[in-house]
Amino acid sequence: MSDEVIKHVTLRRSALLSVALQLVGLVAQVGQQLHPVRGEVLTQEFEFAHEVADGRQPLVVGAPEAQALVGREVVAAQFGGRIVQTPVLETFTDPDAAARVLDEITPLYERVFAEPPYLEGPRDLAGFLEGYEAFRTMPGFRLVLARSGGALVGFAFGVLLQPDSRWWNGLDVDESFTREDGSRTFVIREIAVAPEQRRRGLGRELHAAVLEGARVERVTHAVRPEAEAAMRMYEAIGYRDLGAKPPAWEGAPVYRYMVR
Structure with a gap:
């Protein structure tokens, strides 16, 4: 995928990604109340997304976190993520x-x-x-x-x-x-x-x-x-x-x- 295509897709998907992250955060909060164990997992996934956004975590192709964030290439472009190989x-x-x-x-x-x-x-x-x-x-x-x-x-x-x-x-x-x-x-x-x-x-x-x-x-x-x-x-x-x-x-x- 070229840099121009990535940039174009990123601009069109940025609002969707923002909403997706907000929804993951909301589900994590509700999950903490209804099911503490699974809620904790969701919270970790939400925190992971923001760590990718800040450049503190690489984005792993094929990882559940990457798939949950609606499109691996798009998320990598949106967040500036470093794509690394799945073990x-x-x-x-x-x-x-x-x-x-x-x-x-x-x-x-x-x-x-x-x-x-x-x-x-x-x-x-x-x-x-x-x-x-x-x-x-x-x-x-x-x-x-x-x-x-x-x-x-x-x-x-x-x-x-x-x-x-x-x-x-x-x-x-x-x-x-x-x-x-x-x-x-x-x-x-x-x-x-x-x-x-x-x-x-x-x-x-x-x-x-x-x-x-x-x-x-x-x-x-x-x-x-x-x-x-x-x-x-x-x-x-x-x-x-x-x-x-x-x-x-x-x-x-x-x-x-x-x-x-």
């Missing part, structure tokens, strides 16, 4: 292939979890690497990587809970609920998204991709309660909170255990 997802189930990409995953893990509220250091990284080496050989292992322009910008992986799992220990749930047979529950061990890729739906895409084809009764994940954006995302996609406890390792912080 490409790749799935791994082979443990050897998963081992080969660990060198890519490690620096992203360090960068994501060095931030608040995690503030992880070398000891935490060592624990992650040790856990990853064990998880990649477990039944049901699935790893999904997200790359943009060749760079790793997100990952997720999980396994099937086995009969001897201690995942549910310490939670106030019935024994029948905690019983595992090796195919009942898929646990998402990690989801990480690079800071520059957040609030664009990549976390949800990774979540959906790591569960693709999983024939299980339920899915579970543990989340730090201080990670408010992550908590909101899981609540918005149907997870319920089972309670809080620290994991099994020494000095572990408290996590909220969620299931859907």
Whole structure:
């Protein structure tokens, strides 16, 4: 699309875009009152639109936010948005292939979890690497990587809970609920998204991709309660909170255990 065409379309659509943004803001306000979780998501999408307008956020082709703003090229022209490539997802189930990409995953893990509220250091990284080496050989292992322009910008992986799992220990749930047979529950061990890729739906895409084809009764994940954006995302996609406890390792912080 030439600069002249973009300018012409922009002038004709500017009023429509302005009204659209006002409507999104109104829906977000009403949504906050009627349904706090979904209302919060709508509010974030409304704020995202204005961040694009101010040049503080790039506009991602194919992202839900871009589609919601009535025409990707038009919005990019109207807001001066920088159009960037939607990340490409790749799935791994082979443990050897998963081992080969660990060198890519490690620096992203360090960068994501060095931030608040995690503030992880070398000891935490060592624990992650040790856990990853064990998880990649477990039944049901699935790893999904997200790359943009060749760079790793997100990952997720999980396994099937086995009969001897201690995942549910310490939670106030019935024994029948905690019983595992090796195919009942898929646990998402990690989801990480690079800071520059957040609030664009990549976390949800990774979540959906790591569960693709999983024939299980339920899915579970543990989340730090201080990670408010992550908590909101899981609540918005149907997870319920089972309670809080620290994991099994020494000095572990408290996590909220969620299931859907």
